[in-house]
Amino acid sequence: MHGALGLVQSGDVVVAISKGGGTRELLNLLPACKTKNAYLIAVTENPGSPLAVAADLILRVRVEREPDPFNMLATASTLAVIAVFDAVCIALMHLTGYTREQFAVIHPSGAVGARLQQHVGGSSDSPV
Numbered sequence: 001m002h003g004a005l006g007l008v009q010s011g012d013v014v015v016a017i018s019k020g021g022g023t024r025e026l027l028n029l030l031p032a033c034k035t036k037n038a039y040l041i042a043v044t045e046n047p048g049s050p051l052a053v054a055a056d057l058i059l060r061v062r063v064e065r066e067p068d069p070f071n072m073l074a075t076a077s078t079l080a081v082i083a084v085f086d087a088v089c090i091a092l093m094h095l096t097g098y099t100r101e102q103f104a105v106i107h108p109s110g111a112v113g114a115r116l117q118q119h120v121g122g123s124s125d126s127p128v
Contacts, residue, residue: 001028010037017081018042019074021049030054043081059084 008014014033018026021044033040034054042055045062052058061084063076092098104116 005029005032005036008033008036008038012036012038013041014038015041015043016051016055018044018049018051019046019077020044021046021051023051027051027054043084045077 016026021042027050040055041057041059042051043059043061044052045060046052047058047060061077061081063080065071066073066076068075100116100119104113107113107116
């Protein structure tokens with residue numbers, strides 16, 4: 001709310017995550033995103049929430065129960081969102097034909113980078 005929204009441009013995709021979909025800090029960002037013609041994806045368990053209503057696309061992620069005694073802490077639901085995002089990422093990799101070589105460019109170091117570099121000599125069209 002202090003200038004960082006200048007990064008959002010027309011055609012950008014904004015992914016807003018809120019379990020209940022009513023987080024005031026998040027909702028305050030939406031008018032600027034809409035004015036800038038960003039595409040809004042709401043990730044929430046509540047399709048009737050203000051966030052979901054404002055969204056161009058709703059990705060509903062819901063768990064039956066949170067493990068804390070009050071069923072309030074977003075623990076299991078956070079893990080569910082992470083799992084869904086992992087699945088979306090992998091699906092996009094397949095859809096776009098993302099290659100090991102492309103991955104190696106952005107992850108050149110560490111154990112992952114070393115494993116990627118072993119395979120870079122192969123076909124440039126081979127998906128990760």
